[in-house]
Amino acid sequence: MKHLFVINPTAGKTDRSHEIRAEIEELAREMGFPCEIILTRGPMDAADIVQRAAGQGDELRVYACGGDGTLNEAVNGAAGYPHVAVTQYPTGSGNDFIRIFGKDTSRFSDLRELVEGETAEFDLIDCNGRLCLNICSVGLDARIAAGMQSFKKLPFLSGRGAYALSTLYHVLRGISRPYEAEVDGRHFSGDFTMLVAASGRYYGGGMYVMPEAEPDDGRIEFLLVRKVTVLKVAEVIGDYKTGNYRRHPDLATHLTGKEMAILSREGRTAINIDGEVMMSREVRLSLSPRKIRFIFPRGARWESTFFADPI
Structure with missing residues (x-):
């Protein structure tokens, strides 16, 4: 060996x-x-x-x-x-x-x-041809991750500082974006804060977003978080980070399945794949045969x- x-x-x-x-x-x-x-x-x-x-x-x-x-x-x-x-x-x-x-x-x-x-x-989750072991997501979290790369270039700014600045920037620009999503044939449309596909449970430096996920059960856990207002964003994100999205049934929809397709109505959108960022207007996520x-x-x-x- x-x-x-x-x-x-x-x-x-x-x-x-x-x-x-x-x-x-x-x-x-x-x-x-x-x-x-x-x-x-x-x-x-x-x-x-x-x-x-x-x-x-x-x-x-x-x-x-x-x-x-x-x-x-x-x-x-x-x-x-x-x-x-x-x-x-x-x-x-x-x-x-x-x-x-x-x-x-x-x-x-x-x-x-x-x-x-x-x-x-x-x-493994296949995301537009790239494989994901842990979590893929589209929305506010992915935009913040993408923005961090730019803010990191600023002198004297730490990684944590770049994250904080990117978060503030993207929250002020608008928390939600318009998407079309389909999970195993079930269609969703409207403004979403985040769309998540998970095989693991943690991402973003320890956020415990998907307690139900198992890496070997042959399925993907999906979480769709609808539009969140600025006044409520701190509360919702706080519960989201600790696995308590169920406290917001009016905003968070949890599904289990094999595939999800996402279309950004505003053109290319940031995609988080195990902490790495890609850009695309269309996102296709599926349980990989590999x-x-x-x-x-x-x-x-x-x-x-x-x-x-x-x-």
């Missing part, structure tokens, strides 16, 4: 690639396993690296050393190869997908636990045991 460590040197607040490389090399010597270490150089580089390695046909374990974006790229490179398994060594700022493992999430920061870990087959073998620490479990507070 081969072990491939893909390091994103731009993940997190500082470049830890030298430190991570040293940790990997020390563990490989101690445990006696062959490994290859490659640093990414740009967007989707991790996907290309993993796909090339997967194409060699050897049993392969891939360790995405970075955040949710690095993990997403590794998954896109490995999907469809039954001899390849993927995991995350979390060095990014969000690391949201692995939060489904609850109290065992911290164990992903132990490389030995991952090398000795077990695997399970997880579902799966991913995911590595996790032995004995760790992801089944949901928490339910949102009753209404």
